Amino acid sequence: MSSIKETQKNSSQGKALWRSLDEFADTDEFRALVEKEFPNHAPELFHSTSRRHFLKVMGASVALAGGLAGCRWPQQQILPHTSRPEGRDPGAPVSYASCWEQQEVAEGVLVTSYDGRPIRVDGNGDHPSHRGSTTAQMQASVLGMYDPGRSSQPSHVTADGHASAEWLGAISALRKAGRSGKVAVLAAPSSSMALSAMRNRLLREVADSSWHEWAPLHRDSERLGTAQLFGRPMRPVADLSAAQVLVCLDADPLMNHPASLQHSSDWAALRTSADDDEPILSRVWSVESTLSVTGGVADVRIPARTADIPRIAAQLAAATGVQLPADVAAAVASAPPSTDDRIEQMAADLKSHQGSCLLMAGDRQPAEVHALVHAMNVALGAVGKTLSYAEVAHGERPAHIDDLQRLADRIGQGEVETLLLIGVNPVYDAPAIGKSWKDLIGQVPLSMHLGLYDDETAGVCQWHLNQTHFLEEWGDGRSWDGTVTLRQPLIAPLYSGRSALEVISAVVDDEAKSGHDIVRGVLQPLAPKDFESSWKKWLHDGFVAGTANTVASAPDVTGGWGPALESAMQTVSGKEIVFLPDHSLFDGRYANNGWLQELPDPITKVAWDNCALISPVLGSELGVKNGDLIDLSVAGANLSMPAFLLPGQNRDSIGVALGYGRLISDRAAGRLSRKPSLYQIADGVGFDTYTLRDADAVRAGYASVSVSRGEGNYPLATTQDHNPVRPEDFMGDLEFNEEQRKIGEFVRVVDTGFNPDASEVKAQVEEAGPHHPDLESPWTEHKYRGQRWAMSIDLNVCTGCSSCVVACQSENNIAVVGKDELAYGREMHWIRIDRYFRGDDVENPEVVHQPLTCNQCENAPCEQVCPVAATVHNEEGLNDMVYNRCIGTRYCSNNCPYKVRRFNYFNNTKNPSATEQMGYNPDVTVRARGVMEKCTYCVQRINRSKIKAHNEKRDLVDGDVMPACAQSCPTHAITFGDLADPKSQVSLTQKSHRAYKMLAELNVKPRTSFLAKLRNPAPREEG
Amino acid sequence: MIKRLLAALSPVVRPELTGNAESPEVDNTAYSPDSRVDLITGANDNTTITDKVCSIVEQKPTIGWWGFFLLAFSVLGLLGIFVPFLIFWGVGTWGVNNPVGWGYAIVNFVFWVGIGHAGTLISAILFLFRQKWRTSINRAAEAMTIFAVICAGMFPGIHVGRAWFAYWMFPLPNQMELWPNFRSPLIWDVFAVGTYFTVSLLFWYMGMIPDLATLRDRAKHSVRKIAYGALSLGWTGSNRQWHVYERSYLLLAALATPLVLSVHSVVSFDFAVSQVPGWHTTIFPPYFVAGAIFSGFAMVLTLLVPARQLFGLKDVITLKHLENMNKIIMLTGLLVGYAYSQEFFMAWYGGVKVEKFAFINRAFGQYAWAYWIMVSCNVLAPQIFWFKKMRTNIWVMFAVSIFVNIGMWFERFVITVTSLANDYTSSAWDYYSPKLADVMIMLGAFGLFFTLFALFCRFLPFIAMSEVRGVLADQAHSRAAASARHSSEAAADSASGS
Amino acid sequence: MSAEMNSSVEVVTITAETATDVKPVLMLAEFETADLLMEAATRIRDEGFKLWDCHTPYPVHGLDSAMGIRPTLLPWIVLCGGFTGFCGGLLMQGWMNAVDYPFLISGKPFFSIPASIPVAFELTILLSAFGSFGGMLALNGFPRFYRPHFRSDRFRRATADRFFISIEGRDRQFDIGANSKLLRELGANAVEVIEE
């Protein structure tokens, strides 16, 4: 702790950039490293099991027959269709519109399919509530579908142990239950009209039936809060592109929000507008306990306890002139002066931006806070400008936790004969209601589980039915603004699974209907005239135009304040624990997805684990450093998990991500074919934090916790700061190291106001760069005559969401290597998002993200050193990597100043399951062992577009070529194109006054430029 | 058995074990202005020298030899286990990662190439400088060179990710119509090390031809007769043969001299031509060459000090020889130390951030321990040779030679690993630590080296007899001259006296 | 094989068993020291012998001039080797990287002298070395495993500690009696004649 103060003192002048706390605070880590000769790796011969685990799991091996000239390789067959479908060309990609759903909100997607094999998910650009970008999870869903760990068949556990099961048996069981009544359904909430129709049928047609919904991460408080304020539930549809001042109270609209994609591109619009002729730069305020993605890009961030935010909200409300009930007002007045002098500043900002400001509350906050927030939005004239409202489908339903209570009661009273669990996993993620859900389900005479995985809940049910993946089924959903979005299957169910619709139909219909018919039936009324033609159009577009159910006029405030408002303000002091959705696994449903497991967390850069995020201050109080185990105890439940000292974490708050510590078995496979279940990669990864989350915690959004130092240490795998060097230990203050490390040159940040001055910014950006003489080559350099592909990355709008990382992984068949190899520094991601902290305040630093991938240097240092010319330049300035020529000297990687080359240390793509092979992108070679690889600017896409254009006897135009990363980026931070075309977007961005090149002084002439980050901090009076 | 073995290996001469007559340690290091000191001590003439050297080959191998050979051979076995394992599983069985793409393999490669420099240097350069004292040690040193280069050559082959395509580094016609990239230092390496091995081998073999003829003419067993007969190509010691032979040997020496300097310069290009801070240094070629000679001489000492005891060659490989080598070790040690200091000076003087950081980090960063091992072994240890007592003490010089070997290995480790571990992009920094395979293959290389050396001692002339005979002749002449001078002076005195 | 006494001076004659119609091919004279050999060689040279040679266990200084051997042309062979190596090296690199399949590498020229020096240099050395070694073999007629000398048991010591003069039977002045007498006078402690 003392040393933290000290370093602050040392680097008080100017803002220092640093990578991780290990560098910043004076832990013993470094000294230990210096003393220990070979730290943390006891020499081991056999690489760890989990890695070999992975060899089996990921990828197909392709023999690079380059050198074996002559030998006849295995005979291959050509199996043509017997009759080829209309307009289907073998080997040509086709895209279909469909939809992906999470948190009962549908996102329109565009799925690319080769020969009937879906291989990529992109955003549906035509969709009204969508900008064509994608989240990491949406793209990873392809791998999810091909996941060999999915349950492959129904299984029925009878009293006398296991017995095989077929769908036929399951169907008849379902129908029987439907006839005899007393059916209770516990389903994941969904926006599907077809599903709610089936739900109504079931409630109507099955005697004594009940329908319950459960999702561990839901948005109840928003619904209830708006209901309190407006008299009926509403869904706020924000337009961040108009919000010059955005205040997020524990909200993460850019990452953990159903409309995050829309929010992201809107928010980005108000950052890039800083380059316009009348520059405007928005200001984002964030009040939160744990550093979120939005908090990371916030201009002003206030680390507050989740429990304190209601009071802050009330204070803000009072300051912005919202009429509060007397007692609350009194409470606010009497409340201790706010922790941070910035509340007033925030209020001032809001008032000075009437109509162009917006407040948002997070779903962890109680309904009262949402009521306050919307009261403020109304008072500040946000409604109609930056905010509109949409109707909520059957919003009258109770809160999820109460719904669980209802179900538990019914089970207790024996009113449930058959419990049908659809796409839910209560045994894992639901808090005990009196009894644990294992026992509750055990009480029910007949329990049937429909799910993608043979998971924790399936394990305690008599029946497990394998559900279809969303890419395999018919369905529908409503996007955030209510637009009806269609879902069509891209492939016949791999494991003959059935969708929720079909299963419910099996309950209520004698002849189970197909999903296709159900959906058509339900959507028929939406068709204006003849159904078939509009159905065709809907399928093509992926949505039904004009079905957004926005509320026409601003709702009037009925002013019903929740009774709990005052109590919400009476916060208990002490340490709190906050349960966060995981940035990769969300609530745990994606735990078996290798891409997402290996995706580093945007903030912590930890992969393959969740850890307890604690403040550095708390860390030094407890005397723990990263990876040390700490004991958490909440209302009797205990959990020991590794600590991660996260700068910016509130010192009284502990953040834990949900969704880890899964136990997915493969009973069916294990029983029927004795196949060792090695595909359940989620098993035993991370820590199950649901065990700490009881019903009260679900209601309050936090829980008070007692924390103590635990026994021992747990290795965490990060893709950054593997082993921090801490030169300050011997080289004095931080700035000196800063200078040594050039981080300040890599990521250039300029602090400005609402209207940044271009020339000023330009000056500062240049000033941040190194001073070097004019660069000349001793020889006449090559002149590029044709297209000159280039990329520019705008640090100003990069949120670090990591969507590009997964986009690249799925487009380029990048292998997953597993935790151990990752910890060894052998990650394969072609894009690395470097996260830097900025500023002197460990408790509240700024965050800068820098996506780093091959810069395609014109004077590429890697090329010259390759003895076999496996990496050479092409006429368009691309740094071609020829896998089949590579012999693996790794010299190129050594000589790459950006360290963006990746080497296959083992055969990462070995013995893939048949399904995994189907998931590969056929346009990209699957790399074998001993071969170097790296970003190619998606050269396969460049070539495809070029061939297409030339076949059509035309030249390429700007936008014809779009690399996967640029296509997926929610904020469009990445622009790609041809520098030879002066009007191309990339030429413009590279000419921007914010543009600079990384390590340009080496005269490597990178083709990738970065655009400096602009920040709009609130001026702080010193004192 | 073990005790006997140890006894046999112990430097105390055991004639019944070594099969050689007692050869006393004579201090011939004293400098006397009037008479030149004898390089070959004791009552030795052509006959005794011939018998001494040939007997090593002709007599039954001693237990000492067997012990040494078996030990070395079993260590060599490690290669047999771990190299196939490596080829089968992949380079990941090593500790290399991003960003440290080069680990032990390259460290060992550079280390062994360095070792391989003393031999040719002693034979060639000292030959050109007419340094007579080379003759007693050059044969063993050259042999060591060959074996060291064999060890070195092994590593580039196995360190690549796809060893079975390593031949793509040679300019061979192929169906791809592709050629290697001659701008790459690795290709320069292929040519440099290849040439160096070939030339050293020729040089070594050519030097042996007359001695092989001696063995041929003394051989009793028919297999030996045929073997040595074939190897000596029908040498009759005719002066017309000697004439061409001498000239050819001289030319080879003249060629080997620039070669020996070029090889380690080229090896240093692997680093110097890159742009990794800590590698990208113009001082590297001379720095590497000096280091190579340094380590080479150390290894020669490590081998010869026990060998001269075991084979009773103290009067052929005399203290004088050892002392001269120690002087060279001290000199090159200082050169290396100078290079170390210069790196820091240039980093400071050049004022490049990353450069500065690279070297500060080297000395004080996470690999400081390696750096200081290097400095203490390479720069400090040899300083003890300032004292003649130490310089001429068998035990001290042996210890120092071991230290230098260790230190030079670490020099390569420091250069290779620390520079890569923390280069430009700080976010990619990582710590390199070896796995079991790294260590085992490193040991295996030593096994290979010592096995080959043991076989050499056993089957080939350990000392360049024909050259030593020449030295003996000169000694005889100078002794005669000296005595003549004395007698004439004496006569003059008596004359004047009367 | 027979060893009979010659009347005038003691000469041992060694004859191959298998040989019919034997005639002397070689006369060997053994000397104790290099100095004796040196004088003898000078004398033999002056006598005008052509096909004769000295055999020494180590290269004896001054013997070349004593025998009147003319400098060898080996250096020229080496020079040719070196020249071929250098030019060949440059041409190979230029053709492979700049003509046959030019790669665009780090924006550098396809062919440049500096980058080609190391390989060219190494090839220069390599081919010169081959020239030197090969030349030595060729000029000495190596390998030649059989020589009449090897019939003499004494001659074993020619590679250890004795010095020999050999006169070939084909020499015009070859005459067992006269030559052996001469050699004796010159201090040979034994003279042998090899017949086959």
Add this chain to the structure above:
Amino acid sequence: MSRTPIFPPWVDSLVKLLGAGAGVTGLYLVLMVNFGASPKTLNAGYMPEQPVPYSHALHVGELGLDCRYCHTTVERTGFAAVPPTETCMNCHEKIAPNSVKLRPVRDSFRSGMPVPWIKVHDLPDHVYFNHSAHVTRGVSCVECHGRVDQMVEVEQVSPLSMGWCLNCHRDPAAYLRPVDKVTDLDWGLERTHDEKALAGRELMKGLGLLDALDQPTVRMSLMTNCSTCHR
């Protein structure tokens, strides 16, 4: 005293003989590897037996079917798709409706199971060849596949080695023809190589491979870039 020499005189002549022999053997081996192991020898001439003895000689050569009647996608996509069974049945429902040879085709049509053709021209997986990119530029089928119209059973005629591809990619002049003649396998074969090259240069200008001054353009130089075929 005398001794018997280690090697009798005849050894030397023997050694000379052996030396000469070694030289000859070495030369022989080099030649063997060079020609014996080349793709020309090993790959060209590959003619597997197909499940159905479909004769291109009959259908294309005699009946004069156009390549594109079956390989419909060749101008649109990378693959020249092997036709679906129904394409065969278009005619063979009428013609030779119960020929024994055609049973596999009829079975396939009935069962919906594909006919398992054996792949003849099989490039390594790291090579990306695109038919449309060649055919629409005037590279005729015959340049790679040979006179398929004369083949009773399809045979690989070209080595399909990298060197062979480069041969054309470096200077395509002699292998180009008007786009409309691409599927006339016997078109203009009588011309000498030089005549072809001469005509080809004009076509290359049309394709933008040569500029007005007959200088190669960027598009031309791109043809020998690695990423053109390897991705």
